[in-house]
Amino acid sequence: MSMVWQVYLAGEIHTQWRAEITGLSETLGVNAAFCSPITDHQLSDDIGQHITGAEQKAFWNDFKSARLNQARNKVLLEKSDIVVVRFGEQYRQWNSAFDAGYAVAHGKQLISWHDESLNHALKEIDAAAITVVNDVDQVVKALTYICK
Structure with a gap:
């Protein structure tokens, strides 16, 4: 029996990206259980x-x-085994940055997701991540590779 990876979906709460990731991951057979903040x-x-x-x-x-x-x-x-942190474009997400730092400090594998316009602002977080992605498909491809 293979391991079920625990994936925490941190970050902005104003769009439906979590549902997109969990739905696509389920369709592709990614062996992961997802959780998130309220x-x-x-x-x-x-x-x-x-x-x-x-x-x-x-x-x-x-x-x-x-x-x-x-x-x-x-x-x-x-x-969690993996933390996906989503930095949106509309709001300042200090809580997302806190979650990213907390995850890295606790040895979690971090996937940093944001628009390229935030590359400079998030360079320290990105440097601690296992990968930096720009869209849902890239997140799910990374999770598929790691969790299958």
Whole structure:
């Protein structure tokens, strides 16, 4: 029986790239199980106040939610074999950069995915990655090679 690779899909949450990767990977028989951060942006931003109530300062609402999100994300990252990090073009993704650094620091194999216009800005992250890709097909080709 072959190994099932654990793949964490980190990065921007405003497009459907995760569904594209998981669907194409399943079609091609990639032996991987996928997980990701919470992709409901509003829930992710507000979970702290949903659990313990609202704070007067927005900083503390963000802080409580970030702590809960990190608790979940760190566990999933640590259990993963491969981390795909997607840097989108529209938003600054500090959380994506954090996930990439955390993954590399914990010995995970990193696939960095972004548009070529971000090459300079992400050069340190790219230097730590096993590959740098520009689209869904390249991500799935890399996962197919590694996980089959």
